[in-house]
Amino acid sequence: MDGQGKPTDVFSQWMEFQKSFYDQWLSAGSGIFKPWADAMKTWQEGHAAYPGFDLFSKWSTMVQDTIKKAAGTAEGGVGPEVLFRILRSSNVFVLFNQFWLEILKDLPGLYQAKWDDAASRKIYERWAGLYKNVFEQMIGSPVSKTAEEIMAAWLNTLQMGQSSLALMWGPWAQAMPELQKQMETFMKGDLSALQEGRSLWQEVYDETLGKVFRMPALGLSKEHTERLRRTFDAYLQFWNAVPGFYQFFYKTGTNALQEFFDRLKGLKEEEMTPERLREVYKIWWTTNENALFDLFKKPEFGNAMGEMLNYGLTLKKRLDELTTDWCNALSIPSREDFDELAKAVHELRRKVRRQQKLIEALQRKTEPSA
Amino acid sequence: MELPFEKQTAAFFKEFEKYNRNQLQITRTLLNTKNVELARSPKDLVFEEDTVKLFRLRPKREDLCPVPLLISYALVNRETMMDLEEGRSLINNLLALGLDIYIITWGYPGRMDRFITLDDYIDIYLDDCVDFVRSRMGLEKINLLGVCQGGTFAGIYTALHPDKIRNLVTMVAPFDFDTEDGLLNVWSRHMDVDLMVDTLGNIPGDFMNLGFLMMKPFQLMMDKYIGLVESADDPEIVRSFLRMEKWIFDSPDQAGETFRKFLNELYKKNSLIKGELEINGRRVDMKRIDMPVFNVFAEQDHLVPPACSRALKGIIASTDYTEKSFPVGHIGMYVSSRSQRELAPAVAGWLRERSDV
Numbered sequence: 001m002d003g004q005g006k007p008t009d010v011f012s013q014w015m016e017f018q019k020s021f022y023d024q025w026l027s028a029g030s031g032i033f034k035p036w037a038d039a040m041k042t043w044q045e046g047h048a049a050y051p052g053f054d055l056f057s058k059w060s061t062m063v064q065d066t067i068k069k070a071a072g073t074a075e076g077g078v079g080p081e082v083l084f085r086i087l088r089s090s091n092v093f094v095l096f097n098q099f100w101l102e103i104l105k106d107l108p109g110l111y112q113a114k115w116d117d118a119a120s121r122k123i124y125e126r127w128a129g130l131y132k133n134v135f136e137q138m139i140g141s142p143v144s145k146t147a148e149e150i151m152a153a154w155l156n157t158l159q160m161g162q163s164s165l166a167l168m169w170g171p172w173a174q175a176m177p178e179l180q181k182q183m184e185t186f187m188k189g190d191l192s193a194l195q196e197g198r199s200l201w202q203e204v205y206d207e208t209l210g211k212v213f214r215m216p217a218l219g220l221s222k223e224h225t226e227r228l229r230r231t232f233d234a235y236l237q238f239w240n241a242v243p244g245f246y247q248f249f250y251k252t253g254t255n256a257l258q259e260f261f262d263r264l265k266g267l268k269e270e271e272m273t274p275e276r277l278r279e280v281y282k283i284w285w286t287t288n289e290n291a292l293f294d295l296f297k298k299p300e301f302g303n304a305m306g307e308m309l310n311y312g313l314t315l316k317k318r319l320d321e322l323t324t325d326w327c328n329a330l331s332i333p334s335r336e337d338f339d340e341l342a343k344a345v346h347e348l349r350r351k352v353r354r355q356q357k358l359i360e361a362l363q364r365k366t367e368p369s370a
Numbered sequence: 371m372e373l374p375f376e377k378q379t380a381a382f383f384k385e386f387e388k389y390n391r392n393q394l395q396i397t398r399t400l401l402n403t404k405n406v407e408l409a410r411s412p413k414d415l416v417f418e419e420d421t422v423k424l425f426r427l428r429p430k431r432e433d434l435c436p437v438p439l440l441i442s443y444a445l446v447n448r449e450t451m452m453d454l455e456e457g458r459s460l461i462n463n464l465l466a467l468g469l470d471i472y473i474i475t476w477g478y479p480g481r482m483d484r485f486i487t488l489d490d491y492i493d494i495y496l497d498d499c500v501d502f503v504r505s506r507m508g509l510e511k512i513n514l515l516g517v518c519q520g521g522t523f524a525g526i527y528t529a530l531h532p533d534k535i536r537n538l539v540t541m542v543a544p545f546d547f548d549t550e551d552g553l554l555n556v557w558s559r560h561m562d563v564d565l566m567v568d569t570l571g572n573i574p575g576d577f578m579n580l581g582f583l584m585m586k587p588f589q590l591m592m593d594k595y596i597g598l599v600e601s602a603d604d605p606e607i608v609r610s611f612l613r614m615e616k617w618i619f620d621s622p623d624q625a626g627e628t629f630r631k632f633l634n635e636l637y638k639k640n641s642l643i644k645g646e647l648e649i650n651g652r653r654v655d656m657k658r659i660d661m662p663v664f665n666v667f668a669e670q671d672h673l674v675p676p677a678c679s680r681a682l683k684g685i686i687a688s689t690d691y692t693e694k695s696f697p698v699g700h701i702g703m704y705v706s707s708r709s710q711r712e713l714a715p716a717v718a719g720w721l722r723e724r725s726d727v
Contacts, residue, residue: 273375273377273378275381276378276381277378277385277386280382281596285588285589288588289586292588293586296553296584296585297550302557302560303560305560306557306562309560309561309562309566310561313565313566313569313570316569316570317565335571338481338482339571341482345482346485349420353419353494
């Protein structure tokens with residue numbers, strides 16, 4: 001402390017500055033909170049432009065102005081110029097903030113470009129440029145070639161990830177309107193729409209999720225993961241096959257009902273209307289039975305039945321494989337263990353029988369001479 | 371404008387009311403019905419091997435046919451169909467006509483039996499049963515009767531061992547599987563049998579039954595039960611119905627490997643009739659069947675269409691071939707009143723004529 005009682009060390013100076021700063025802060029009053037208040041208006045009033053993108057920058061500028069004023073009134077210490085330079089280092093955050101603001105601005109565009117490889121690549125390249133600028137401003141020298149390559153590689157990975165996701169969901173999004181249309185047509189009674197819808201589903205599935213479920217897994221749980229994926233695959237395939245089988249019953253039932261009414265109408269016209277409910281019932285069930293018999297002989301029904309059966313069996317097989325995994329983990333004999341045992345017992349039975357036959361033959365040979 | 375059934379509506383309601391009363395009655399009858407039994411003809415176990423049992427039916431007459439008859443039923447469902455109840459029993463009728471009957475019960479294959487093959491059934495179990503009867507009776511040859519799939523077995527066996535069979539009788543047995551008439555034949559083409567066996571092991575009897583019911587869904591899953599309700603007042607009809615019901619759902623599982631070969635080789639490749647079937651490494655040459663053959667089939671058979679059975683004639687060398695059909699279905703062959711009257715006398719008469727020792 002000097003002779004005039006004024007603090008000369010940095011800490012004392014700092015304390016004095018704090019006091020002055022708070023005074024300024026108070027005088028700035030609502031000015032300091034204005035950016036925040038503006039931001040709140042968006043939510044409160046619902047129509048104001050969203051100021052959030054430069055909220056932090058405005059706030060930072062406001063704080064720096066306040067500090068500048070406060071520091072300017074302080075005496076001694078590091079002096080207003082040095083203090084201001086120190087505080088200006090907070091601009092690093094402003095830089096980052098501006099970078100992220102730019103990134104955020106691009107997000108709607110990136111969402112729009114999610115199934116467009118070229119458009120998304122353009123956005124990622126812009127991000128790479130922005131990031132490079134941030135680095136250059138922070139460090140003060142151009143970013144090295146290696147750093148640029150690392151940055152580009154990282155963004156390329158991101159972009160590829162997005163492209164992969166686009167490959168996964170894009171076909172579904174593109175097929176969805178058509179699937180919806182086919183479902184509407186099916187609901188109106190056109191059964192061919194169901195078949196077309198199923199085919200489209202299968203096509204899209206094979207290109208997207210199906211590929212994922214069938215791709216090789218990596219690492220310690222490779223086998224188990226692959227089994228799980230195959231089970232999901234089998235489950236979805238089975239449930240896609242089920243409507244293909246049942247559609248025939250729906251169509252045949254509808255046609256049989258029409259035929260039933262036609263037959264009754266014909267009988268009425270011939271004045272031979274059934275007098276007993278039993279007769280009507282008999283016409284009804286025999287009409288249905290005959291219609292189904294004709295259906296059952298058709299190759300397309302056989303195909304649909306075979307398809308559903310095969311997918312059902314595949315699903316069971318996959319579930320059994322998972323069960324075997326769990327059984328092995330819990331030291332419980334699995335189905336495979338039982339099969340192995342059954343095979344061994346079967347072979348043993350055959351062997352014993354052969355031996356018995358051999359012994360009997362030998363006995364027969366020895367009997368006459370005895 | 372006159373509404374449909376306007377004049378009949380009152381009568382329909384009365385009929386419906388009666389049906390409802392019958393439903394209550396059938397419930398009462400079922401509550402008072404004890405468990406029904408099948409295959410009550412007395413018999414003795416004479417031989418067994420693994421799941422297979424051989425029974426001898428107790429003869430009813432002194433003057434027995436000198437050559438015994440061994441019956442090989444199908445693996446699907448059970449041989450109890452042939453001895454369903456008093457008054458509807460082919461076995462009983464054949465016994466009354468003086469046949470000495472042995473019958474094979476294939477048993478219920480469990481998980482440990484899934485590797486039993488078609489070759490085992492024909493060339494081991496059936497062969498051992500034949501050998502047992504031959505040895506017991508001191509005969510070189512015996513008579514063999516095969517039913518449905520058991521008839522196919524009997525045909526294959528006879529082709530492999532013609533020296534052991536004197537007369538062959540086949541009933542509703544398929545030999546030519548390449549037909550569009552039978553739904554089983556059509557459907558089997560679309561089935562991945564290998565996947566089925568690899569996945570399920572043994573093929574569940576319920577699965578087989580579902581397939582059979584699907585062939586006539588309205589009749590077998592609905593109309594027959596409505597018919598039962600209409601007969602609710604008659605406990606004997608209800609008991610008879612229950613016996614049939616018990617037989618239908620008494621379905622042993624099919625040993626996986628046997629099912630695989632039977633479906634792939636016979637239903638899909640039709641290899642028996644093509645002369646390409648092999649059992650235990652030996653080709654089955656049906657031309658080796660040169661003994662008398664009696665082939666019985668059902669004209670309205672939806673499981674084994676007549677053409678499948680009648681094909682036998684063209685693939686064997688027998689000069690003494692007799693064919694007889696009945697205007698019934700697959701099961702009607704054993705339970706219809708006409709077959710009760712005519713089937714057993716036809717079979718017994720044919721066998722007796724050819725069984726002099």
